[in-house]
Amino acid sequence: VKRKERSVEEYVAGILNNERTILAQAITLIESNAAKHTEKAQRILHELLPYVGRSIRIGITGVPGAGKSTFIEAFGQFLCDKGHRVAVLAVDPSSSVTGGSILGDKTRMENLARNPRAFIRPSPSGGTLGGVHRKTRETILLCEAAGYDIILVETVGVGQSEVAVRGMVDFFLLLALTGAGDELQGMKKGMMELVDAIVINKADGDNKKKAELAKEEYNQILHYLRHATKGWETKAYTCSSLYGEGIEQIWEVIERFVQTTKQSGVFEERRREQMKDWLHAMIKDYLHIRFFQHPAVQQQLPTIERDVMEGKQPVTMAAQQLIRLYEQT
Amino acid sequence: VKRKERSVEEYVAGILNNERTILAQAITLIESNAAKHTEKAQRILHELLPYVGRSIRIGITGVPGAGKSTFIEAFGQFLCDKGHRVAVLAVDPSSSVTGGSILGDKTRMENLARNPRAFIRPSPSGGTLGGVHRKTRETILLCEAAGYDIILVETVGVGQSEVAVRGMVDFFLLLALTGAGDELQGMKKGMMELVDAIVINKADGDNKKKAELAKEEYNQILHYLRHATKGWETKAYTCSSLYGEGIEQIWEVIERFVQTTKQSGVFEERRREQMKDWLHAMIKDYLHIRFFQHPAVQQQLPTIERDVMEGKQPVTMAAQQLIRLYEQT
Numbered sequence: 001v002k003r004k005e006r007s008v009e010e011y012v013a014g015i016l017n018n019e020r021t022i023l024a025q026a027i028t029l030i031e032s033n034a035a036k037h038t039e040k041a042q043r044i045l046h047e048l049l050p051y052v053g054r055s056i057r058i059g060i061t062g063v064p065g066a067g068k069s070t071f072i073e074a075f076g077q078f079l080c081d082k083g084h085r086v087a088v089l090a091v092d093p094s095s096s097v098t099g100g101s102i103l104g105d106k107t108r109m110e111n112l113a114r115n116p117r118a119f120i121r122p123s124p125s126g127g128t129l130g131g132v133h134r135k136t137r138e139t140i141l142l143c144e145a146a147g148y149d150i151i152l153v154e155t156v157g158v159g160q161s162e163v164a165v166r167g168m169v170d171f172f173l174l175l176a177l178t179g180a181g182d183e184l185q186g187m188k189k190g191m192m193e194l195v196d197a198i199v200i201n202k203a204d205g206d207n208k209k210k211a212e213l214a215k216e217e218y219n220q221i222l223h224y225l226r227h228a229t230k231g232w233e234t235k236a237y238t239c240s241s242l243y244g245e246g247i248e249q250i251w252e253v254i255e256r257f258v259q260t261t262k263q264s265g266v267f268e269e270r271r272r273e274q275m276k277d278w279l280h281a282m283i284k285d286y287l288h289i290r291f292f293q294h295p296a297v298q299q300q301l302p303t304i305e306r307d308v309m310e311g312k313q314p315v316t317m318a319a320q321q322l323i324r325l326y327e328q329t
Numbered sequence: 330v331k332r333k334e335r336s337v338e339e340y341v342a343g344i345l346n347n348e349r350t351i352l353a354q355a356i357t358l359i360e361s362n363a364a365k366h367t368e369k370a371q372r373i374l375h376e377l378l379p380y381v382g383r384s385i386r387i388g389i390t391g392v393p394g395a396g397k398s399t400f401i402e403a404f405g406q407f408l409c410d411k412g413h414r415v416a417v418l419a420v421d422p423s424s425s426v427t428g429g430s431i432l433g434d435k436t437r438m439e440n441l442a443r444n445p446r447a448f449i450r451p452s453p454s455g456g457t458l459g460g461v462h463r464k465t466r467e468t469i470l471l472c473e474a475a476g477y478d479i480i481l482v483e484t485v486g487v488g489q490s491e492v493a494v495r496g497m498v499d500f501f502l503l504l505a506l507t508g509a510g511d512e513l514q515g516m517k518k519g520m521m522e523l524v525d526a527i528v529i530n531k532a533d534g535d536n537k538k539k540a541e542l543a544k545e546e547y548n549q550i551l552h553y554l555r556h557a558t559k560g561w562e563t564k565a566y567t568c569s570s571l572y573g574e575g576i577e578q579i580w581e582v583i584e585r586f587v588q589t590t591k592q593s594g595v596f597e598e599r600r601r602e603q604m605k606d607w608l609h610a611m612i613k614d615y616l617h618i619r620f621f622q623h624p625a626v627q628q629q630l631p632t633i634e635r636d637v638m639e640g641k642q643p644v645t646m647a648a649q650q651l652i653r654l655y656e657q658t
Contacts, residue, residue, distance in 0.1 A: 042645055042646045045643040045646075046646065049640050049642075049643065052640065053640060137644070138643075138645070221553075272638045275637050275644065276637065276638055278637075278644045279633075279644050282644055282645065282648040283620065283648050283651060284617070286648055286649070286652050287617070287652070288613070288616070290656075291612065291616055305605060308604050308605065308608045309601045309604045309605055311381070311604070312378065313375075313378075314374040314375050314378065315607045316367070316371055316374070316467070316611065317371050317374075317375065318608055319608060319612050319615055320615070322612060323615050323616070323619070327619075
């Protein structure tokens with residue numbers, strides 16, 4: 001069934017009125033790479049700009065198996081019960097690594113998905129270059145315009161996606177498991193310096209004692225690290241998503257974080273810097289894409305690269321030659 | 330006194346003959362940003378390509394006060410005494426941070442500077458963007474062509490310069506002090522995962538016991554981290570640059586590293602990857618420079634940036650507008 005194309009005005013009105021179908025369609029439009037969609041999407045975003053920015057943006061990461069879905073389900077329900085409206089977005093670092101969209105499965109958060117105060121949107125696995133991340137940022141804005149006041153951005157702890165997510169959220173939370181030592185060896189280095197809190201999940205039953213120990217271990221290691229946010233000390237906490245224990249405490253931590261950083265101006269300053277960084281990152285991406293998609297560059301690059309790697313051509317000369325190809329043809 | 334301009338052939342012959350004055354002048358030429366110098370420098374490099382690559386490139390970093398000059402002086406003398414020829418290059422991360430060229434002072438390594446088997450070249454503080462790092466890589470090649478078989482690249486442990494140095498050396502060494510805990514808090518995170526060895530300097534006199542303790546501390550922490558080089562376990566060592574103790578051991582470690590990685594192919598593979606990364610980094614730099622130096626972009630950027638930061642214009646639209654300005658005018 002081919003659906004009737006909506007006008008920019010219809011999209012804008014529908015989103016501001018929080019019509020979920022229209023919001024979902026607008027996100028699809030944003031995610032599209034077709035030129036005509038891009039233009040329309042940008043016009044919609046432009047109209048919505050006065051209505052964005054009034055949420056708390058929370059990033060959630062953790063290695064596969066750390067219980068991200070269970071945590072988000074419990075945390076999201078808790079927030080909805082408190083009267084918030086919660087949007088859950090997933091940054092899927094492309095399916096090529098994992099052999100399938102890990103986060104594409106909506107049924108993971110069954111209860112939250114049925115909650116009328118929640119909106120869950122899995123991200124498409126759209127390659128790396130600017131694709132997924134750029135679209136997630138714009139999706140955040142659409143959800144804010146639709147009235148969601150808590151945005152949860154979920155990402156799997158692999159590769160570069162955490163750095164990207166740190167650049168689009170106010171508060172960043174790392175879900176961890178017991179056995180910090182073992183886990184840390186597998187954890188991407190630098191991870192702990194990106195986050196504002198570490199939450200040891202599954203602190204229930206036989207596991208409770210181990211979770212407390214892991215918390216101590218993490219707190220000890222955090223001593224050696226820089227904090228992600230000026231004026232905020234990153235600490236470790238425990239919770240049980242299964243029994244809802246500790247969930248309230250985590251929300252209190254986030255509320256305190258928001259209060260502290262808003263008072264100090266760090267909150268607003270980070271948001272402004274994120275916008276600027278976003279612009280510069282996007283310019284870099286565009287330039288990069290335009291360069292490497294250039295036919296003459298594509299034709300010559302493999303040969304020139306090989307010559308450079310084999311020491312037959314100086315790098316500067318090779319780079320200049322390629323740039324000349326790009327600019328002159 | 331205006332000196333006579335040398336021809337490409339004179340430069341090449343002089344460098345291959347290890348005439349230090351000509352080598353020094355060639356490096357100055359390489360470092361120059363004037364277009365006519367760039368072209369000449371590239372022609373010289375091109376001629377020298379068959380003679381480069383046959384050295385061991387060693388990066389040395391550490392926080393200010395870790396005793397880098399004293400270590401390099403002792404280590405360099407040791408290597409010269411063993412019959413090696415040693416070039417010392419400094420990557421100065423620009424004087425704007427430190428209020429003066431920290432490394433510009435040749436007299437720091439008085440004895441080594443007088444050794445006929447050694448060549449010391451402080452780096453100019455030439456801004457960040459591609460400047461210093463690009464030139465250091467090319468300076469390494471010139472020194473190799475002049476017959477230096479050990480290249481020491483010194484950098485101060487601040488900011489991004491370590492990542493750049495890691496990308497141009499075979500072996501990377503971190504000089505540290507006792508009191509690992511305290512120091513680690515100040516140390517740039519990720520640092521320990523970039524290096525192939527940590528050397529606790531000043532392990533002499535009253536300090537010897539503390540140095541041994543620090544070594545243990547570092548080894549413990551290294552357990553949690555990824556190693557910088559495939560098939561090589563990064564470990565901590567102690568030495569006293571003042572009394573020359575431990576210097577020989579460090580050289581043995583490096584020799585073992587070179588042997589191991591050459592056998593496994595990791596050495597050659599890293600060199601090839603470094604060349605490719607260098608080419609891509611340079612393309613990125615060039616594109617960036619050409620974009621931001623474009624008159625129309627320069628004129629419009631501040632306004633567009635402000636609009637984006639204040640939420641008046643969507644980022645994608647702003648980026649597209651700037652790229653259009655760049656390409657069409």
